[in-house]
Amino acid sequence: MSKSISIFDTTLRDGTQGEGISLSADDKLKIARKLDELGVHYIEGGIPGSNGKDIEFFKRVQQLNLNAKITAFGSTRRKGSTAQEDANLKRIIESGAQAATLVGKSWDFHVHTALQTTLEENLAMIADSIAYLKQQQMELIFDAEHFFDGYKNNPEYAVSVLRAAKDAGADWLTLCDTNGGTLPHEVYEIVSKLMIELDGASIGIHTHNDCELAVANTLSAVQAGARQVQGTMNGYGERCGNANLCSIIPNLQLKLDYTCIAEEQLAQLTNTARYVSEIANVHMPINQPYVGNAAFAHKGGIHVSAILRDSRTYEHIEPERVGNKQRILVSELAGQSNILSKAKEMNLELNPENEETKQIIGKIKDLEHQGYQFEGADASLELLLREANGERSELFVFESFKMLVEKNAGAAVVSEAFVKLRIGGQSIYTAAEGNGPVNALDNALRKALVEHYPSLREMHLSDYKVRVLDETEATASKVRVLIESQSLQDRWSTVGVSANVIEASWEALVDSIRYALLGQQLPAHHGATASGTQGIVNH
Incomplete structure (x- = not known):
């Protein structure tokens, strides 16, 4: 037959x-x-x-x-x-x-x-x-x-x-x-x-x-x-x-x-499923078998330790056969193996015996306890790991921002943001309007930076989600903001947490910009280096 x-x-x-x-x-x-x-x-x-x-x-x-x-x-x-x-x-x-x-x-x-x-x-x-x-x-x-x-x-x-x-x-x-x-x-x-x-x-x-x-x-x-x-x-x-x-x-x-x-066509299955999902404008379930983003994701420290020795311990097939990939999640359940695996994905060498490595594991768990979630915010996680590896260098320093939101009877709401920051020794102050506070902040920050970093013209915010972390506090609840950004070549997600939705959005937004600028240098004409500058966002 x-x-x-x-x-x-x-x-x-x-x-x-x-x-x-x-x-x-x-x-x-x-x-x-x-x-x-x-x-x-x-x-x-x-x-x-x-x-x-x-x-x-x-x-x-x-x-x-x-x-x-x-x-x-x-x-x-x-x-x-x-x-x-x-x-x-x-x-x-x-x-x-x-x-x-x-x-x-x-x-x-x-x-x-x-x-x-x-x-x-x-x-x-x-x-x-x-x-x-x-x-x-x-x-x-x-x-x-x-x-x-x-x-x-x-x-x-x-x-x-x-x-x-x-x-x-x-x-x-x-x-x-x-x-x-x-x-x-x-x-x-x-x-x-x-x-x-x-x-x-x-x-x-x-x-x-x-x-x-x-x-x-x-x-x-x-x-x-x-x-x-x-x-x-x-x-x-x-x-x-x-x-x-x-x-x-x-x-x-x-x-x-x-x-x-054909086998080579089977390796296109995940890409095809996600392509159809994008065209249909229907969110694809994260846990969809074979092709979902979490189909080969591992979170528990014991699991991760085992799959790093042999992926067959917790994977029923090689993800690549259907065009998917193995993912290691970092959370409050993470052990040392999770952190080291994520660092390896990012071409970072972390020494498991190093005190800084142990501190970053503790810091991630503490941040997760506060409400941060790095499973869906790989870009924010990478920034943390690079900081632990001594690679963090800021290309701009945040000083302040102000927001103006005005609503007059019979008129639309107007949001305007004012951002002050430093690039090298130069102080920059910008203002921009937007269709909401976050959009206004995004426009003001981008306006201040794009002259010095033209590549930012190629990136844009593609998704924005707010999650209430403790509904018992009603409007005073702490919130988690996830921002997804994309450029012509890449897509990444960042996270921010605060009792103030604007501050949480700002954290995620700045991380998104910082991630987009990874590998770039401070503009030479300013005569300054990024070393010694203070970090923009301290989680």
Whole structure:
């Protein structure tokens, strides 16, 4: 039996039915190109003619010359009509897609309740539609909607639906767990029986995640004989989502020894998942298996000590195989191993026997106790470690800042920041407005520095988060601010903590600037060096 699995991606169709996900035609084309690079075999682009975006997608995707088969989605002909006069089927043909996915009812309850027609007419609708599209030389995937519910309720009719599709020429018979309520052992048993009953049929599987079992159900179907899997990147989809290809592909390939995509393409999985997340503008869960930022992150000191000896002690695969990487987290739970590993990542040599190294471990734990969190603020952590290694040199010295926030009746709030600092022997005083206090501070600080450090023009604040640390103190609570910044080449995060949100923001903001300037020198024309200057922020 072949161990090769066909990967059918429906991110651009079923995935867009997820709450909060909306993709433009340009977005769809970008994702299609990325999926093609990953090596998926089918890319379901949408429903031709249903909306302007999908019409544009099918028109423009032909110009990309992708290796994957572009697939158009639609339903069977309407009851009481013919396939030749069905507008939906005509649009599929006109789309120029190489393959078509037709969905048809396989649960008798749906035939009577949703379609309000007879069981015989439903079989005719399926057979006529498939035969018509096959006459147009299209590859045909038949999605048997609600198949598992239908099989459990009326197995004879559910199988007759598949036979009708197969006899009409369908290339793939896809079993859909549309409501997501089937269990893995049920999937395995049912697919195993069908492999015998429908000898020679190519079976696919399409599952939903309503019971958190979409991936498990997909794996069960494959082990029972299915050879095509349908799913979406990051599990996007209606309700609780579709089966997550980011878990299915490595599970099949690395755990069960099936062939899905090439090894070098598998190494692009994490990058692809995060790319799709960015385009869809949907936050990617940090703990998502295989591709999440925390999938291979280690925090406990005992764990870190062990993986530094051999990563297999706490990692089930080498992260690089799916394009991810091992991360060592530093927190109040950290031991010496965590600190030394992080320093090594940053090309810093810390002596474990050195008193400064022991002090920095103690300092980090004390800061975490105060509310700082360095797991998501690697840039602030690196600055601390460089200071412990004697590398800290300040390119500017903060003296003061003032804020003015004014609100007049009927007018917008105006925020203005005044920043005073020194570069070398020169005192600089700037003022700038912003759409809020933090934006005003950012603008004023940047305005003071950009003449001396032009590279700051390339960086900008990309995310800003505030977390209340003790809600019992109400508006007097201490807060933690996380700022994410990025330049043309890099992205980094910094942290600040204070009972004053402006001060916490300032700490994170200054750390962000300091990190951006790592490796730069004090401007020579000032005739001064950074040595001996006082640090800007003392945590």
